[in-house]
Amino acid sequence: MDTPQQSAQDEISAIIASAAKQPLLDAAYELWRRRYRLDLIEGRPTAEEIRINRTLTAEQFSAKYRHDRDHAHEGPMFAYLKRAHASADDPAIKQAIITAVEFEDEYNKHFDWNGDFWDCVVRAMAQAARRYPDYLETTYRDARNDLAYYMK
Template sequence: MDTQSAEDELSAIIAGAAKQPLLDAAYALWRQRYRLETIAGRPTAEEVRVNRTFSPEQFIIQYRHERAHAHEGPMFGYVKRAHPRADDQAIRQAIITAVKFEDAYNKHFDWNGDFEDCVARAVKQAARKYPHYLETTYRDARNDLAYYMK
């Protein structure tokens, strides 16, 4: 992908998030983090080489660290671009909340019954703890959960 088309795609993703309230924008960008990383040229070839040497335990430690510190990395810049007037602490908190919301619906997922019902139930349970999202965000969460659990 050439530099201009990468920047155009990045700008389009951020512009879509900018149409939403801060909390929903942070979640929208968080759920596209893998695409955003690819556009930004991550992981680098060196990072891929190093990651391939990780034991499962090392991978889990890195995964948890990246999630725990998501508000300190590139995600902060993406959300700031979507909501440039937002307070930096509010942006950090929105990212932290997005990660915790995703963790919550994944934790609540239980293969007990019809697949679609299991997905809906998991997001509904997570929504009780994270009630401030738009309905479209809960729909996106259901879609993401269904995609990753299939």
């Protein structure tokens, strides 16, 4: 029995179980915001992908980053959300992932360093929430915290 592998699968299962307790849209955002941890556990990027990424110009890397975000609903995120919400149909799962990515883009777009830091975070989230009003308050809270963490 490979204990490290088992604990990795346990961690993935715990993340997915947490997402499964939420409505589909909120689950998609929770899994999206935890994508870096999920990727790390799953061994992504691979050594070969890292080697290739290091050869890319800034413009090429930016294009790759945009492509990966634009097609997140076609990658591993789909399988994670399908595991969390097995009864949801595939188009609904894909749309929830697309919406989660767009929601993150929206609150990042509205962040403006103009005034008290936390007020800037709250203002950006309020603007994003007007465009994406269907999330639970706990999701907006998590998004505010993420925004504050990444903008600090």
